[in-house]
Amino acid sequence: MKYISLLFIxxxxxPSWAHVRWFVNSTQYTDVSLPVDALFYSILVAVLGFCxxxxxxxxxxxxxxxxxxxxxxxxxxxxxxxxxxxxxxxxLNVVLGEFIAPNLQLDTGxxxxxxxxxxxxxxxxxxxxxxxxxxxxxxxxxxSILLPFSAVIDYLPELIGIGGALVLIGPYITxxxxxxxxxxxxxxxxREAAVILLRFMLGLQLLILGLHNKLMLPGLSLTFxxxxxxxxxxxxLGWEAFSHLHFVWFVGLSxxxxxxxxxxxxxxxxxxxxxxxxxxITTYVAGPADVLGHLPIFAIAFILLxxxxxxxxxxxxxxxxxxxDT
Numbered sequence: 001m002k003y004i005s006l007l008f009i010x011x012x013x014x015p016s017w018a019h020v021r022w023f024v025n026s027t028q029y030t031d032v033s034l035p036v037d038a039l040f041y042s043i044l045v046a047v048l049g050f051c052x053x054x055x056x057x058x059x060x061x062x063x064x065x066x067x068x069x070x071x072x073x074x075x076x077x078x079x080x081x082x083x084x085x086x087x088x089x090x091x092l093n094v095v096l097g098e099f100i101a102p103n104l105q106l107d108t109g110x111x112x113x114x115x116x117x118x119x120x121x122x123x124x125x126x127x128x129x130x131x132x133x134x135x136x137x138x139x140x141x142x143x144s145i146l147l148p149f150s151a152v153i154d155y156l157p158e159l160i161g162i163g164g165a166l167v168l169i170g171p172y173i174t175x176x177x178x179x180x181x182x183x184x185x186x187x188x189x190x191r192e193a194a195v196i197l198l199r200f201m202l203g204l205q206l207l208i209l210g211l212h213n214k215l216m217l218p219g220l221s222l223t224f225x226x227x228x229x230x231x232x233x234x235x236x237l238g239w240e241a242f243s244h245l246h247f248v249w250f251v252g253l254s255x256x257x258x259x260x261x262x263x264x265x266x267x268x269x270x271x272x273x274x275x276x277x278x279x280x281i282t283t284y285v286a287g288p289a290d291v292l293g294h295l296p297i298f299a300i301a302f303i304l305l306x307x308x309x310x311x312x313x314x315x316x317x318x319x320x321x322x323x324x325d326t
Contacts, residue, residue, distance in 0.1 A: 032219045034249050039241065043250045051257050054267035058310045067269050072306045076173045082299040083173070086136070086162060087125045089295050090118035100139070100155055104147055117142060130177040130185075133166030153208055161201025162296060168194035191307075198300055199272075199308045203262025206255050206275075214252025221248040268308040276301040 034040065058067045072078065093099065099106050099114035106114045117139050125132040140159035143152045170177035171185045189196075214221050225232055225244040234242035261271050279294055279301065 030219045030223065032222055032245065034215075034218050035243065035245050039246055040249060043246065044253065047250070047254050047257060051261060051266075054261070054270045058267040058270060067267070067310045070307050070309050076169070078299065078302040078306060079169050079173055082162070082296075082303065083125055083129050083132070083166065085295045085299040086132070086166070087122040090121045094118050099147075100143060100159070104143065104151055104155070106146060110146055113142065113146070127174065128170065128176050128180075129174050130167050130170030130181045133163045133168075133170060136163030136166065139163075154205075154212060157201040157205040157208065158296065161198050161205070162300070164201075165194040165198045168197070195303065195307045199265070199268060199304055200263050202297075202300055202304070203259040203264075206259030207263065208259075210252045210255030210257075210259060214248050215256065218245060218248045218252070221251070265310070268310055269305060272301060272304045272308065276305060 057063060094115055098104070099111075099118070117135065121132050121135045121139070124135060136159055140156055140163060143159070144156060167181075168185050168188060168190060171180075171182040172178070172191060177185075222244050225247065229244070230236060232242070232244055232247040234247065258271050258275065261267060276298075279297055
């Protein structure tokens with residue numbers, strides 16, 4: 001029964017601490033290597049097996065009603081929710097004295113730049129979502145110039161994805177943008193392009209986090225787990241052989257592969273549903289301190305769950321119609 005429980009929970013615990021740099025000084029950690037043993041390869045097979053299963057189930061149209069039927073596409077409720085969340089996100093960052101994230105600190109002479117940019121996004125959002133999107137893209141550009149790229153890389157894809165998506169979706173939800181930017185949005189791809197951009201950039205974000213914070217620097221995540229050992233739920237369930245480094249390998253590999261699947265458009269809704277569940281559990285475990293940083297992720301998750309679906313292959317669709325006709 002213990003191993004059945006472990007298998008079940010493993011499906012809902014992959015990137016449970018994506019931004020370890022929020023908690024660990026990236027210059028103070030022990031340099032270690034991942035353990036290459038039987039458990040290491042077992043984890044590899046299990047994670048690859050899940051990804052393959054999700055792809056095959058979606059590709060074969062076995063649960064087409066779940067994976068290929070978009071919902072709420074006649075509504076812009078979750079897009080409007082994203083605009084509110086982003087305005088709230090930047091306002092709270094200013095109140096807390098942060099620029100994008102807790103581990104990104106501007107020099108004293110440049111702090112006002114960060115304050116002005118973040119306040120501007122929230123203020124302009126009232127009348128123009130598209131212009132706010134451009135300003136988020138400007139924040140992404142400014143952060144890559146004003147801060148070390150090795151720290152900013154953990155956030156750039158998310159900022160670019162959200163900023164670009166808001167540029168495209170603005171004409172659909174605000175009168176000002178409809179008048180000023182409709183032609184631009186339609187030429188680029190409009191709502192469909194906004195969904196694709198969000199999905200691709202979120203996938204890239206996860207891939208970078210898995211590689212940058214875990215697989216390339218396992219010592220960084222090991223330090224985090226030594227500070228908060230309860231995240232390694234395998235040991236809590238009595239599996240002592242599942243060391244913290246095995247958990248780093250498990251999380252980093254899973255995060256990277258799920259991100260890659262999102263980028264490639266494989267099993268979008270299944271992967272996104274899994275990620276949404278993970279972030280809910282993470283918020284419960286980490287407490288209110290983790291909520292602010294994940295607010296944009298929650299909003300993106302709702303949009304992608306509704307609109308980023310996989311089309312059943314045409315051959316399968318034709319076969320299904322033929323069976324129905326007979």
